[in-house]
Amino acid sequence: MEQQQLKRCPIGVQTFEKVIEGNYLYIDKTEYIYRMAHGASNYYFLSRPRRFGKSLLVSTLHSYFAGKKELFKGLAIEKLENEWTEYPVLHFDMSRAKHVDKETLESMLGFQLSGYEQIYGKSEEAVKLNDRMTSLIMRACEQTGRQVVVLIDEYDAPLLDVMHEETDLPVLRNVMRNFYSPLKSCDPYLRFVFLTGITKFSQLSIFSELNNISNVSMLKPYAAICGITQEEMLEQMHEYIERLAVSQEMTKEETQRKLKEKYDGYHFTWPSPDIYNPFSLLNAFEDGELNAYWFGSGTPTYLIEMLRKFHTLPSQLGGSMQAMVASFDAPTERMTNIVPLLYQSGYVTIKDYDKYTGLYTLDIPNGEIRVGLMQSLLPNYLAYNTDMGLTTIGRMYGAIRLGDMDAALRLLQEFLSTVPYCDNTNYEGHYQQLFYIIFSLFGMYVDVEVRTPKGRVDVVMRTADTLYVIELKLGKDADAAMSQINLKNYPGRFALSGLPVVKVGVNFSAETHNIEKWVVEE
Structure with missing residues (x-):
């Protein structure tokens, strides 16, 4: 199927009006818009991970409350809404205020307020941010004769990067608390308030006074408000799946399975529909590749x-x-x-x-997330020689796919001999975690401290056709590790797996911090 026959995927396009007028692919979420707009509450909060469609959702709310009926033609809300009232909308994007100090944050918030003050006017007495916000809401309501809609996207963005800092967090948090405080006192002037973020509002203690907000983040009716469900993908994106299958030289069924393994699996309540990461899924369809798009876009x-x-x-x-x-x-x-x-x-x-x-x-x-997380943690175990380590791990994966654990351990031994000592390498747990990361990067099942009737196995790893039982020792002997496997009959724990069990005993030297010897028995 030719690419020009399909609508473009909205990569990086977060404005609803641009998506519709630009004829981009749009997964219809307008039923949720109507549900919130006509719900029991006028105040809503939604928590979702980054790049999960929050900004597009906020923009859709903006177009809806601005009365732009023509943009919603053919969408679910067209059949639900009869009034299409135009309200004054104040839309604030806090993602612009990342990595800032107190003065810069106040300046950026003031700049966003000034844009609306040019429309509705500014009180000379209103100097502080909270006073300016209060004055703006009241003026917009008085001038239009309608209550005001306030939309705040990524409300916690200025605070996330200082979350672990005891000095900067309280300072910036106080700025944000003052900025948001009018949302309660201005209740008579407000028609609808919607905030999105990553952390829940109570975690940053901002909304201690705003106790009338409805947190829909884990409510079943809103489980699929962001992201793309399995049903939505199969019904509305089947042609994109077919095109990706051709690009990857796979069948449509194989492609669906790969997409599910790589990008699916999110649930924001339970039970919940399976939800795909929209950023990764759309990028995969646009590029014709199965890459790590969401994780590759930046680990906070x-x-x-x-x-x-x-x-x-x-x-x-x-x-x-x-x-x-x-x-x-x-x-x-x-x-x-x-x-x-x-x-x-x-x-x-x-x-x-x-x-x-x-x-x-x-x-x-x-x-995608498993591999990305393990890659992010790998530097702690390889003294930051990560690039060379990933190359070695790729070669180890090739060896294990061929059933050659001996060759895989030899590769790891050769690599570790070139790596400076890491911190905390004087206990077996360090090497246990190193093995866990490596096998996780293979994309294979791996677990540590697996219980058996007579003890715990250090590491268990399963490929498509083999199950490996691995015992690690530090400053002892690989034969002792193998003896422990046999004495406690660790393989018996996995007899029902239906896979042949390969036993591996490994000893790390306490002096060289490298593999000293290993024994492999089938």
Whole structure:
């Protein structure tokens, strides 16, 4: 199928009017717009990861409340809405205020206010940001005769990069709190208020006074308000799948499976439809490639800093994470673990829920995020020789695909001999985590500390046709590692897997911090 026959994918296009008038592909989310606009609340908050369609959603709300009926022709809301009232809309984009100090933040907020003050006028007495916001809302309402709509996209953007800093966070938070404070006092003048962000509002203590806001982030009726569901992809994007299949020289069924493995797996409540990362999916369709688009667009520095702060091990990012619903709203200053931030940032997602215990089970959503996360953590285990390490890992993957674990370990030994010592290499857990990262980058199943009737296996890794049981020792002996595997009958734990089990005993030298010896038995 020729590319010009399909609508362009809106890569980087976040304005609804431009998407419609430019004849870009649009996945219809207007039913959610109508639902919120006519809901019980006039104040809404939505948390979703970056590049998940929040800005386009806010822009769609802007066009709707501005009464631009002609843009919604053929969409779901056209059949639902009868009035199409035009309201004054104040639309603030906080993504412009990243990496700023107090003075710059105040200046940028003032600049956004001044654009609307040129339309509705400015009170001479209103000097502070909160007074200017209050005056602006009241003037817009009085001049138009209609209540005001306030849309704030990425409300927490100025604060995310200082989340781990004890000095700058309170200062910037106070600026933002003052800026947002009129949203409660101006309630009689407001028709609708909508805020988006990554962290939940209670985490930054901004909305302590705004207690009438409806947080729809984990509500089932809004589970698919952002992102692309499996159903939407198959019904509205099947031609794009066919074109990608041709580009990748795969069948349509194989292409769908690859897309699911790489970009699907998000759930923002439970039960929930499967939701694909829209940024990665659209880029894959546009480029004809299956690359790491979302992760490659930038790993936030605040996330890596918080992972370090909470001493989060790579293996702890898997399916063993559990959290109560209240944990997702824990104030950032009092966070006791990294789980809520990982969830809100899109690096783990809901995979199950136990209604009896109230516990959510969380896991990495898909292959793109798993590989990206492990690559981000790899420098901590390879003394920042990451590029050379990734090349070695690629060669190791080739060896293991051929069933040659001996060659794979030899490659790792050769590479580690060229790497300066890392910190914290004097305990077995360091090497256990290194193996976990490497096997995760293979895209294969891997787990650590796997329970058996007689003990715990250090590392278990499964390929398409083989299961590897690996025991690691530091400053001891590879034969001792193999003896432990046999003595405790670790392979028996995996007899029902239906795969042949290969036993691997590895010893790391406490002096050289490298593999000293290994034993492989089938």
